[in-house]
Amino acid sequence: xxxxxxxxxxxxxxxxxxxxxxxxxxxxxxxxxxxxxxxxxxxxxxxxxxxxxxxxxxxxxxxxxxxxxxxxxxxxxxxxxxxxxxxxxxxxxxxxxxxxxxxxxxxxxxxxxxxxxxxxxxxxxxxxxxxxxxxxxxxxxxxxxxxxxxxxxxxxxxxxxxxxxxxxxxxxxxxxxxxxxxxxxxxxxxxxxxxxxxxxxxxxxxxxxxxxxxxxxxxxxxxxxxxxxxxxxxxxxxxxxxxxxxxxxxxxxxxxxxxxxxxxxxxxxxxxxxxxxxxxxxxxxxxxxxxxxxxxxxxxxxxxxx
Amino acid sequence: xxxxxxxxxxxxxxxxxxxxxxxxxxxxxxxxxxxxxxxxxxxxxxxxxxxxxxxxxxxxxxxxxxxxxxxxxxxxxxxxxxxxxxxxxxxxxxxxxxxxxxxxxxxxxxxxxxxxxxxxxxxxxxxxxxxxxxxxxxxxxxxxxxxxxxxxxxxxxxxxxxxxxxxxxxxxxxxxxxxxxxxxxxxxxxxxxxxxxxxxxxxxxxxxxxxxxxxxxxxxxxxxxxxxxxxxxxxxxxxxxxxxxxxxxxxxxxxxxxxxxxxxxxxxxxxxxxxxxxxxxxxxxxxxxx
Numbered sequence: 201x202x203x204x205x206x207x208x209x210x211x212x213x214x215x216x217x218x219x220x221x222x223x224x225x226x227x228x229x230x231x232x233x234x235x236x237x238x239x240x241x242x243x244x245x246x247x248x249x250x251x252x253x254x255x256x257x258x259x260x261x262x263x264x265x266x267x268x269x270x271x272x273x274x275x276x277x278x279x280x281x282x283x284x285x286x287x288x289x290x291x292x293x294x295x296x297x298x299x300x301x302x303x304x305x306x307x308x309x310x311x312x313x314x315x316x317x318x319x320x321x322x323x324x325x326x327x328x329x330x331x332x333x334x335x336x337x338x339x340x341x342x343x344x345x346x347x348x349x350x351x352x353x354x355x356x357x358x359x360x361x362x363x364x365x366x367x368x369x370x371x372x373x374x375x376x377x378x379x380x381x382x383x384x385x386x387x388x389x390x391x392x393x394x395x396x397x398x399x400x401x402x403x404x405x406x407x408x409x410x411x412x413x414x415x416x417x418x419x420x421x422x423x424x425x426x427x428x429x430x431x432x433x434x435x436x437x438x439x440x441x442x443x444x445x446x447x448x449x450x451x452x453x454x455x456x457x458x459x460x461x462x463x464x465x466x467x468x469x470x471x472x473x474x475x476x477x478x479x480x481x482x483x484x485x486x487x488x489x490x491x492x493x494x495x496x497x498x499x500x501x502x503x504x505x506x
Numbered sequence: 507x508x509x510x511x512x513x514x515x516x517x518x519x520x521x522x523x524x525x526x527x528x529x530x531x532x533x534x535x536x537x538x539x540x541x542x543x544x545x546x547x548x549x550x551x552x553x554x555x556x557x558x559x560x561x562x563x564x565x566x567x568x569x570x571x572x573x574x575x576x577x578x579x580x581x582x583x584x585x586x587x588x589x590x591x592x593x594x595x596x597x598x599x600x601x602x603x604x605x606x607x608x609x610x611x612x613x614x615x616x617x618x619x620x621x622x623x624x625x626x627x628x629x630x631x632x633x634x635x636x637x638x639x640x641x642x643x644x645x646x647x648x649x650x651x652x653x654x655x656x657x658x659x660x661x662x663x664x665x666x667x668x669x670x671x672x673x674x675x676x677x678x679x680x681x682x683x684x685x686x687x688x689x690x691x692x693x694x695x696x697x698x699x700x701x702x703x704x705x706x707x708x709x710x711x712x713x714x715x716x717x718x719x720x721x722x723x724x725x726x727x728x729x730x731x732x733x734x735x736x737x738x739x740x741x742x743x744x745x746x747x748x749x750x751x752x753x754x755x756x757x758x759x760x761x762x763x764x765x766x767x768x769x770x771x772x773x774x775x776x777x778x779x780x781x782x783x784x785x786x787x788x789x790x791x792x793x794x795x796x
Contacts, residue, residue, distance in 0.1 A: 236781075236782060236783060238750075238782075238783065238784050241745075241749060241750050241784070242745050242746055242747040242748060242749055243747075243748075243784065244746065244747055246746035246747065254780075254782055254784035254785045255782075255785070257784070258782040258783070258784050258785075284744075374549075374613065407552065408552070418746055419742075419744065419745040419746030419747065419749075420745070423744045423745070441548045441549060442548070500744065502744075
């Protein structure tokens, strides 16, 4: 289909500080928790009709998880209707330009006993909310040990609209990012309409597999759903060390007036795509790097007529 | 990801071993297709740890987009710079543990564990009280008597004896009763253990609909296995097969109850698994109607 709404493209670099008028203050409660993760719960590559042994797809890891106030009750990371996936990526954090965010983070991973942190792209903050470990320089924000907590104070400036990564930047970041400790900020314009459906696609290599949201092969990766007439938004980013090309079958969008159906995304880069859906059917979305697609980076997008 | 928990062999899918062998790093030992292989990725070796037999040659293809080295921590071997689409191979002639790293990227570490006895990993589960072939390789010489020991949770005990053949292999048939770890022992030498899954449990289920599009499934496992993991799976078209929807632990009566919201009537079953929630030890009959 042809895109009916423009594309908002967000670069990788954190934006410069920008004065912001008063907006809402949003409190988000997040914890690092240990989980046993299965990249391929149906234990098969259905397209190639190949079985996947659990010993190759199950491992212990640490993920970001959304909680209610005071870390009392665990919640789903994604809003209802956005995905049938959970835990990887971390909570989808929404804000509007002008908002202030207070991200209350607690390290509840006593199983692996590693420090963790949260480092956000695309928003304005003081160094004490950077969450990036620098020996002898950074503070507790970058080295939150098991049982400890930190509140990151962020501001969504005028140039923060779009989608942005966040991820662990503590001393354990290389292992924990490999294990799925990343998520997305989704910042709407001050008066911008929120989409009816918002789909998160995070490309990341993970051991033997090339994953979308920590899962590999159709059926395991998120099955996204929408209806004809809905305003849908894709939030796309990559983590790790490889570049990917995001492709959706049967649809097109525009960048700077040029129609596209495939778009590059490199490590920690991100972009969002919007369109008004009008093409019912069962479609594929995937990374078009062939070896990545063969190693699991592919999923299903279902559009119903009503 | 805790990298040690993943067995990543992505290189095998990307570049066939035979193709790689043509690009062996100059000066390295020649590699054969059957040799143990460790893929060099962008920032990690995979698998991180490999068990090989004394006399085996390990092959390291560089499957990443930048050069690496394979350098022993104790300096006993060093590949030098392995450029892209090249590889390094080394023969290990003495049992022991050989940690190594990449000098260009110090965070990249791996380990080769060299043994005089190795058991082949069972490729399929066994039936209870039915013969199952166990095989392995030895560097101890033809005619060596090898004890096959099994551990069902109370320690290893001898269950069979095999004799090493002229080709260095040995094989024997065992009759396992339940899921067990096996190892081969000759004198003071022992192989690392391998796990043989025995499908010796049965699961009875009862499924019924509740109000609010909820599905209730009760499961009882025999013989009793309190504390074991059971998983309710639904066969979902969207998921291209059996999909785990809820996990539970068997109570003291070897019983578990699942309640899930499920509008459409789809095939349902309960499986008994290892603690990973995925390796299946027993499967109930499939409930088509409820």
